[in-house]
Amino acid sequence: MRITLTDAGKRFNRDWIFRHLDHEFFPGHSYAITGSNGSGKSTLLQAIAGAIDLSEGRIGYEMTGDQVYRHLSLAAPYLEVIEEMTVTEFLTFHQGFKPFLPDLSVKDIIRQVGLESAADKQIRYYSSGMKQRVRLAQALFSDTSLLLLDEPTPTLAADGISLYRRLTQQYGGGRIVIVSSNDQQEYDFCEEIINIMEYK
Numbered sequence: 001m002r003i004t005l006t007d008a009g010k011r012f013n014r015d016w017i018f019r020h021l022d023h024e025f026f027p028g029h030s031y032a033i034t035g036s037n038g039s040g041k042s043t044l045l046q047a048i049a050g051a052i053d054l055s056e057g058r059i060g061y062e063m064t065g066d067q068v069y070r071h072l073s074l075a076a077p078y079l080e081v082i083e084e085m086t087v088t089e090f091l092t093f094h095q096g097f098k099p100f101l102p103d104l105s106v107k108d109i110i111r112q113v114g115l116e117s118a119a120d121k122q123i124r125y126y127s128s129g130m131k132q133r134v135r136l137a138q139a140l141f142s143d144t145s146l147l148l149l150d151e152p153t154p155t156l157a158a159d160g161i162s163l164y165r166r167l168t169q170q171y172g173g174g175r176i177v178i179v180s181s182n183d184q185q186e187y188d189f190c191e192e193i194i195n196i197m198e199y200k
Contacts, residue, residue: 001071001145001176002026003048007057009199010043017043018199021057027145030177032187035196041180042076044196045150048178049074063145073098075139076150077132083124087115087134090123098142101171113137114163128155136164140171147172149179153186161185 002024009019017040025031025048033041046052048059050068061068082090091106100109110119113133118126123134132155139147149168153161168177169189179187187193 002062003146003176004060004062005048005057006060008044008047008054008059009056010040010047010052011055016055016200018196019056021194021199023194025176025178027176028174029192030172030179030190032190032193033178033180033196034182034187034193036182040196041182042150044194045074045148045178045180049148070098071144072146072148073139073142073144074148074150075132075135075152076148077135077155078150079135081123081131081134084122086120086122087126087137088119090134091138094138094142098144100141101143104141109137109141112141112167114159129157129160132156133160133163136167140167145175147175147177149177149181149186151181151183151186152179153183165189 005021005023008021010017033044035041043052047054049072063071085093087110088106091109095106110116113136115130115133118130123131136152153164156164179190181187
């Protein structure tokens with residue numbers, strides 16, 4: 001997959017969130033979208049994901065097939081998880097829609113994100129940090145060519161942040177990785193930085 005933004009812009013009512021943004025995203029490379037709170041980082045990420053439409057310009061996807069969502073995975077604090085399920089049930093359910101990376105079982109994934117002791121507990125009883133580990137698990141381990149990470153660590157403790165950094169670098173290879181964040185420890189491994197403030 002390759003993604004091309006051409007003169008991309010998004011506005012809500014009369015206010016432009018960003019404008020005249022041109023960029024290309026290539027497999028095997030990592031990118032950060034930075035800017036202050038409320039600057040439009042998440043809006044740009046959601047536009048790349050195809051969740052919202054641009055107001056001007058275009059996004060081009062060079063890929064096999066025409067269903068972008070099949071090629072991407074997203075982790076964000078605002079994404080809901082099915083709290084009545086255990087993490088084992090949830091990841092098994094997710095796998096039915098989007099396969100995981102080869103040679104990884106649901107049990108392996110739960111161990112990788114440090115949730116094995118809570119594998120049979122309903123997600124509703126998880127802390128916010130544990131729920132974020134579930135979101136990261138379904139995104140990082142899905143067999144997709146585009147990995148989108150929107151403010152991935154605010155609810156994680158220090159060991160969770162270290163886990164995020166290790167897993168992203170270990171499993172991000174060969175994919176397009178885009179991190180939306182204003183926290184440098186979430187994106188300092190990225191090769192390119194797009195400052196959304198430059199496109200106002």
